[in-house]
Structures are given as C-alpha cells and as structure tokens.
Amino acid sequence: MNDINPSGDFMFNIVPLFIGIIFVIMIIIIIVRSVGAVKQWNKNEQSPKLTVPAVVKTKRTKVNRHIHSGENNMGHVTTTYFVTMEFDSGDRSEFKIYGKEFGQLAEGDVGMLHFQGTRFLGFERSRENT
Incomplete structure (x- = not known):
C-alpha cells in the first residue's frame, strides 16, 4: 500500500502558488509605477x-x-x-x-x-x- 502524506502534498501545492502570487504582485507594481512615470513625463511635456x-x-x-x-x-x-x-x-x-x-x-x-x-x-x- 502507498501511504501518501497529505501535509507533504499541501506544501508542494501551496509554495509554488504563493511564489506565483508574489511574482504577479511584483509585476503589477512595476507596471503601475511605469504607467505613473509615463503619465507624469507626458504631463510635463504638455506643460x-x-x-x-x-x-x-x-x-x-x-x-x-x-x-x-x-x-x-x-x-x-x-x-x-x-x-x-x-x-x-x-x-x-x-x-x-x-x-x-x-x-x-x-x-x-x-x-x-x-x-x-x-x-x-x-x-x-x-x-x-x-
């Protein structure tokens, strides 16, 4: 019989998910800051x-x-x-x-x-x- 440790499977599933969420949050932060900088630059150029x-x-x-x-x-x-x-x-x-x-x-x-x-x-x- 194969005894599967359910807590081990949980860690293998949750850690990649957590890392993926952090990665997506960092990409969103970079995009939002970049858009803000471009908007400010454009506003300055129009002034x-x-x-x-x-x-x-x-x-x-x-x-x-x-x-x-x-x-x-x-x-x-x-x-x-x-x-x-x-x-x-x-x-x-x-x-x-x-x-x-x-x-x-x-x-x-x-x-x-x-x-x-x-x-x-x-x-x-x-x-x-x-």
Whole structure:
C-alpha cells in the first residue's frame, strides 16, 4: 500500500502558488509605477516652460541604503535631492533636482525659477541677493 502524506502534498501545492502570487504582485507594481512615470513625463511635456520669480524656502535630501547580502554585506547609497520654491502668490512647489544644483542653492535665495510642470529646469539668483 502507498501511504501518501497529505501535509507533504499541501506544501508542494501551496509554495509554488504563493511564489506565483508574489511574482504577479511584483509585476503589477512595476507596471503601475511605469504607467505613473509615463503619465507624469507626458504631463510635463504638455506643460508650458515657465520662468517666474521665486524664493528657495527649503532644501532636503532622501537617502536610500541598498544592502546586498553576501560575504561582507556590501551595498550602496543613493541620495535624491529636493528643493521647495515659494512663488509671489505664496504657493509652494517641491522639485527634484541634481546634486550639483542642490549645492549651488541656499535657503532664502531669491531669483527666477525655470520649470515645466514638475520638472526643474534651473534657477537664476537675482544680482542683489548675491
């Protein structure tokens, strides 16, 4: 007689199903994020390029640490830079910028902001502020 262990069959059926569900969820997350990024890019492309007076209100960074498991648990760090600009109307917008631009801006700088939608194009400080 063949005695079949029902709990063993359960594990062989549930584990591949669980892995498959995780895989599908990850694919859905990638697709949703990609669609969102394309929509934002398209919206920025359709927006006019504007140059308006603005003040640098705040600067911030977001640091992500990526640890790679292995022999010595090495990893790398990425830093994303942001600046918040305030317009004459009192409205504020936050822009993602490059590190070089981040280093050249100081809170309180007054000048002309160049942007397109949510895309930072540049900032020129006023002469009297330098």
